[in-house]
Amino acid sequence: MSAIRLVDDLAPSSPNADWMDTILKGDCVAALERLPEKSVDVIFADPPYNLQLDGDLHRPDQSKVDAVDDAWDQFESFAAYDAFTRAWLLAARRVLKPNGTIWVIGSYHNIFRVGSSLQDLGYWILNDVVWRKTNPMPNFRGRRFQNAHETMIWATRDQNAKGYTFNYDALKAANDDLQMRTDWLFPICTGGERLKDEAGAKVHPTQKPEALLARVLMASSRPGDVVLDPFFGSGTTGAVAKRLGRRFVGIEREQAYIDAATARIAAVEPLEAPELASMTGKRAEPRVAFVSLIESGLVAPGTLLSDSRRRWTASVRADGTLAIGSEAGSIHRMGARVQGLDACNGWTFWHYEAGGKMKPIDDLRRQVRDGMVVGGA
Amino acid sequence: MSAIRLVDDLAPSSPNADWMDTILKGDCVAALERLPEKSVDVIFADPPYNLQLDGDLHRPDQSKVDAVDDAWDQFESFAAYDAFTRAWLLAARRVLKPNGTIWVIGSYHNIFRVGSSLQDLGYWILNDVVWRKTNPMPNFRGRRFQNAHETMIWATRDQNAKGYTFNYDALKAANDDLQMRTDWLFPICTGGERLKDEAGAKVHPTQKPEALLARVLMASSRPGDVVLDPFFGSGTTGAVAKRLGRRFVGIEREQAYIDAATARIAAVEPLEAPELASMTGKRAEPRVAFVSLIESGLVAPGTLLSDSRRRWTASVRADGTLAIGSEAGSIHRMGARVQGLDACNGWTFWHYEAGGKMKPIDDLRRQVRDGMVVGGA
DNA sequence: GGACCAATTGAATCAAGAA
DNA sequence: CTTCTTGATTCAATTGGTC
Numbered sequence: 001m002s003a004i005r006l007v008d009d010l011a012p013s014s015p016n017a018d019w020m021d022t023i024l025k026g027d028c029v030a031a032l033e034r035l036p037e038k039s040v041d042v043i044f045a046d047p048p049y050n051l052q053l054d055g056d057l058h059r060p061d062q063s064k065v066d067a068v069d070d071a072w073d074q075f076e077s078f079a080a081y082d083a084f085t086r087a088w089l090l091a092a093r094r095v096l097k098p099n100g101t102i103w104v105i106g107s108y109h110n111i112f113r114v115g116s117s118l119q120d121l122g123y124w125i126l127n128d129v130v131w132r133k134t135n136p137m138p139n140f141r142g143r144r145f146q147n148a149h150e151t152m153i154w155a156t157r158d159q160n161a162k163g164y165t166f167n168y169d170a171l172k173a174a175n176d177d178l179q180m181r182t183d184w185l186f187p188i189c190t191g192g193e194r195l196k197d198e199a200g201a202k203v204h205p206t207q208k209p210e211a212l213l214a215r216v217l218m219a220s221s222r223p224g225d226v227v228l229d230p231f232f233g234s235g236t237t238g239a240v241a242k243r244l245g246r247r248f249v250g251i252e253r254e255q256a257y258i259d260a261a262t263a264r265i266a267a268v269e270p271l272e273a274p275e276l277a278s279m280t281g282k283r284a285e286p287r288v289a290f291v292s293l294i295e296s297g298l299v300a301p302g303t304l305l306s307d308s309r310r311r312w313t314a315s316v317r318a319d320g321t322l323a324i325g326s327e328a329g330s331i332h333r334m335g336a337r338v339q340g341l342d343a344c345n346g347w348t349f350w351h352y353e354a355g356g357k358m359k360p361i362d363d364l365r366r367q368v369r370d371g372m373v374v375g376g377a
Numbered sequence: 378m379s380a381i382r383l384v385d386d387l388a389p390s391s392p393n394a395d396w397m398d399t400i401l402k403g404d405c406v407a408a409l410e411r412l413p414e415k416s417v418d419v420i421f422a423d424p425p426y427n428l429q430l431d432g433d434l435h436r437p438d439q440s441k442v443d444a445v446d447d448a449w450d451q452f453e454s455f456a457a458y459d460a461f462t463r464a465w466l467l468a469a470r471r472v473l474k475p476n477g478t479i480w481v482i483g484s485y486h487n488i489f490r491v492g493s494s495l496q497d498l499g500y501w502i503l504n505d506v507v508w509r510k511t512n513p514m515p516n517f518r519g520r521r522f523q524n525a526h527e528t529m530i531w532a533t534r535d536q537n538a539k540g541y542t543f544n545y546d547a548l549k550a551a552n553d554d555l556q557m558r559t560d561w562l563f564p565i566c567t568g569g570e571r572l573k574d575e576a577g578a579k580v581h582p583t584q585k586p587e588a589l590l591a592r593v594l595m596a597s598s599r600p601g602d603v604v605l606d607p608f609f610g611s612g613t614t615g616a617v618a619k620r621l622g623r624r625f626v627g628i629e630r631e632q633a634y635i636d637a638a639t640a641r642i643a644a645v646e647p648l649e650a651p652e653l654a655s656m657t658g659k660r661a662e663p664r665v666a667f668v669s670l671i672e673s674g675l676v677a678p679g680t681l682l683s684d685s686r687r688r689w690t691a692s693v694r695a696d697g698t699l700a701i702g703s704e705a706g707s708i709h710r711m712g713a714r715v716q717g718l719d720a721c722n723g724w725t726f727w728h729y730e731a732g733g734k735m736k737p738i739d740d741l742r743r744q745v746r747d748g749m750v751v752g753g754a
Numbered sequence: 755g756g757a758c759c760a761a762t763t764g765a766a767t768c769a770a771g772a773a
Numbered sequence: 774c775t776t777c778t779t780g781a782t783t784c785a786a787t788t789g790g791t792c
Contacts, residue, residue: 052767059763060782062718068765078496108505108530109767112496115489119455127522128485130507132560133764138783139556141768142545142658145504145596146784148558150765151528153485168519179516181525183509183560188764191787206765219522291551291595295563295588301652318621318648319544319595319655320551328656330550502767539769545782555784659781664771666779709779722780 004258020226023238023250023258028230031251032091040249041165041225043092043102044216044237046208048073049110050081059140068205072253078113085110085117088230093121095228099163101126101220105152105208115153123155126164127182131212134187154220165220180219186211195234195260203260204234213240221246235261242268288365290331290346291320298364305331305350308358312338314350322350331361381635397603400615400627400635405607408628409468417626418542418602420469420479421593421614423585424462426487455490462487462494465607470498472605476540478503478597482529482585492530500532503541504559508589511564531597542597546658557596563588572611572637580637581611590617598623600653612638619645622653665742667708667723668697675741682708682727685735689715691727699727708738 004023017039024031051073057065075081096102102123104114118125129152136148156164171180186209193210195203213236221227223245229237232250234257241248242265252258293299294316301318314322314334322334329337331346339349347365351358381400394416401408473479479500481491495502506529513525533541548557563586570587572580590613598604600622606614609627611634618625619642629635670676671693678695691699691711699711706714708723716726724742728735 049765050767051765053765054767057766057768058720058782061761062716062720063762065766065768066763073765107765107767108492108502109765111505112489112492112530115485116455116493119489125485127524128488128528129522130509130526130560132507133785135764135785136558137764137766138785139766139768140783141766142549142556142782143543143768144766145506145531145548146556146558147504147766149507149560151505153489154522166520171522172519179519179523181513181523183507183526187786190764190785194764202764287553287555289552289557291548291592292562292588294551295591297588301648315651317652317654318591319547319653321547321656323651323654328550328654330554332554333550536767660770664779707779720780722782724780 004262019249020247021238021242021249023232023235023252023261025252025255025258027253028088028251029091032088032095032230035095035228035249037094038097038100039226040095040228041097041100042217042221042246043096043100043228043230044213045088045092045102045104045229046206046231046233047085047088047104047106047110047114048075048231049107049206050075050113051109057140065137065140066205070205081110082113082117085113086121089114089117089121089123092228092230093123093157096157098157099161099165101154101156101164103152103154103216103220105131105150107147107150111151111153118153118155122158124157124159124161125153125155126166127154128152129154130183132183132185134185135190136188152216165222165225167219167222171219174218184212184215189236195264197260204257207234208236210236210240210243213237214244217241217244217246232261233257235264238265239268243271245270288368289320290361292368293361293364294318294320296368298367299352299361303352305352305361306358307335307338307349308351308360310358314338322346381639396626397624398615398619398626400609400612400629400638402629402632402635404630405465405628406468409465409472409607412472412605412626414471415474415477416603417472417605418474418477419594419598419623420473420477420605420607421590422465422469422479422481422606423583423608423610424465424481424483424487424491425608426484426583458487459490459494462490463498466491466494466498466500469605469607470500470534473534475534476538476542477534478541479532479534480529480593480597481532482508482527484524484527488528488530495530495532499535501534501536501538502530502532504531505529506531507560509560509562511562512567513565529593542599542602544596544599544655544657546660547656548596550656561589561592566613572641574637581634584611585613587613587617587620590614591621594618594621594623595655599655600650609638610634612641615642616645619647622647622650662746665745666697667738669745670738670741671695671697673745675744676729676738680729682729682738683735684712684715684726685728685737687735691715699723 004025006025051068053067106114131150133148136146139146189207189209194207197203217240226247227237227241228249230251232252235250238248238250238261294301299316301316303316304313306313314324317323321328322331324334331350332344335344335346335349336342347362348360350361352361381402483491508527510525513523516523566584566586571584574580594617603624604614604618605626607628609629612627615625615627615638671678676693678693680693681690683690691701694700698705699708701711708727709721712721712723712726713719724739725737727738729738
């Protein structure tokens with residue numbers, strides 16, 4: 001399994017499909033053009049993001065951020081990136097079966113170019129799916145929101161392709177009998193899953209988590225289906241495809257990535273069916289921001305909060321901070337401040353009055369979490 | 378407040394800005410071209426989504442889904458939608474202040490066209506932000522994922538605009554002292570907040586929740602700022618802007634929407650200034666020169682400063698520099714020097730001894746800032 | 755062994771003001 | 774314009790060392 005061959009060695013219309021479960025070495029478009037048309041069920045593509053980074057970025061502790069500055073991510077202009085995108089999307093479309101689907105992942109740097117090109121070429125978008133990261137890199141300079149997600153586009157070959165695979169019931173069953181939504185929560189790829197070389201350096205700068213690929217393939221493919229990844233990299237798509245009983249084809253230019261992916265995939269043991277269910281289940285919900293109580297109308301700006309014994313009182317401001325006199329800060333900071341402590345859980349410390357009784361604002365947080373607040377006002 | 382006027386009535390270069398807190402009736406581009414250039418701080422735009430619904434959509438019980446099929450949401454092709462998008466984005470860019478920012482919300486039907494056009498016109502994307510819906514409409518046919526989010530793009534006028542407003546500290550304080558992320562959770566607009574006509578029908582098919590606009594405006598604007606919404610609709614942007622002490626300008630073609638928005642905004646009570654005050658961090662505080670600590674007598678020349686763990690020690694000189702042996706320089710340079718780093722914040726690195734404990738010289742700076750030390754010269 | 759602490763790291767379009 | 778100085782800024786996990 002997963003022999004490597006150069007693109008030139010490929011027999012284009014081989015009836016026994018000897019390119020199955022292999023990595024094709026070479027340029028993405030050239031390799032795609034050698035594959036038989038209408039031969040793959042699902043394409044998962046993680047193309048260069050065209051990050052356009054300028055200069056170094058340091059963390060607050062002055063350590064340097066290891067940026068993605070590889071040559072393969074450098075494009076001269078949006079026009080050049082668009083040309084690249086259209087070329088590989090066009091070649092990919094020829095290879096896709098009429099009822100096959102394509103997934104492309106990207107960030108705000110490139111995903112709008114990809115989405116427009118998909119539409120321009122006749123692909124029909126089914127969903128955009130958001131990968132919410134449990135542990136994204138912070139915004140070190142505090143100049144933007146923490147970039148905590150990436151976007152995937154899922155599309156058919158054309159508008160009239162209605163027979164695509166979507167395992168609706170399996171996903172629903174795996175999601176507490178609720179429809180699987182378009183926002184997915186997964187950690188980034190770290191720890192033992194992340195491929196490292198002998199020196200301990202990461203093999204590939206943008207290795208995707210297997211859990212993400214598992215949900216993609218569980219949703220949109222069936223056992224025995226052929227999954228193509230035109231930017232194979234460290235081979236996550238191949239590893240997950242093999243584990244889930246799918247066949248794969250990878251295209252990759254760099255030998256170092258091919259070597260790492262080959263070894264990785266060789267070590268994969270295909271899973272039995274019952275083991276797959278747990279991988280698609282939903283993840284725990286994260287925190288509730290105090291400001292969301294204000295935004296949802298549960299707490300009005302100007303509301304007075306006190307501790308349970310009414311020793312201290314503070315005023316809620318529209319921006320989600322608490323004010324006492326001229327001082328303001330988070331519910332936690334201000335709770336610590338009045339008590340002269342280093343830390344304080346503002347959710348349980350601060351109370352509001354309801355029916356003559358003092359109740360912790362944690363009660364309101366629970367209402368937001370449980371979805372009891374709909375509409376606000 | 379919120380008088381309505383026709384675009385033709387508008388005095389383009391009115392010094393008293395009589396278009397403030399009004400709704401301009403007419404075509405979006407025509408109205409934008411009549412506004413003065415570089416006159417608005419924030420634009421929030423909820424353009425038509427170009428939904429390509431093919432025939433009616435029915436729920437499993439055969440009831441018809443009230444889809445967005447209004448005439449204003451029909452475009453013949455992607456090219457037509459792109460032309461429309463470029464036209465209004467270009468007109469909007471002229472009106473935006475050099476350090477102003479724009480928000481555009483959309484779904485997978487149109488957001489990729491919008492994002493590409495933004496980039497093509499020179500806007501610089503800061504973030505894409507995902508609005509996760511707590512209560513999205515289900516996918517009735519079970520053929521796709523439940524479409525549970527919409528996407529907002531936040532961008533500056535151009536790449537070099539670094540002075541845009543982002544209330545980082547307030548957002549962080551409002552979010553349990555953690556950076557605000559790009560995935561936001563809000564309910565869709567229902568219940569009492571949803572505008573209905575006498576017959577109980579929705580006034581506008583895509584009314585956005587006020588909570589969403591509240592976070593947008595709290596994040597990227599300040600009290601008194603001018604907020605423009607070129608697709609005003611039911612006036613959510615104006616209602617929230619008024620409540621948060623911002624000024625607004627709306628553009629809308631349909632009289633029914635203008636009437637509903639006008640009545641809605643008139644009923645809004647603005648918050649008081651204390652509730653609107655927003656937390657600011659060190660960035661907003663006045664600069665204090667280290668030498669002023671010496672001039673005010675807080676630090677005597679010859680004082681020895683050390684880092685918190687007393688690994689290095691330096692001597693304060695009368696000119697405001699630090700000396701270590703024969704080397705001297707600013708508190709920042711010398712802090713960097715001893716640590717072998719490129720940069721260092723001397724205010725938090727260097728400490729002085731007080732009562733047997735090491736305290737950062739930043740504490741002394743705070744005393745100067747708070748006016749506790751009047752000397753200064 | 756386990757508890758605790760320090761160090762490291764991840765697809766990043768990450769200053770502002772004065773001279 | 775450019776160049777220089779000042780000085781503001783991080784979250785979740787994993788890894789590895791020490792007590």
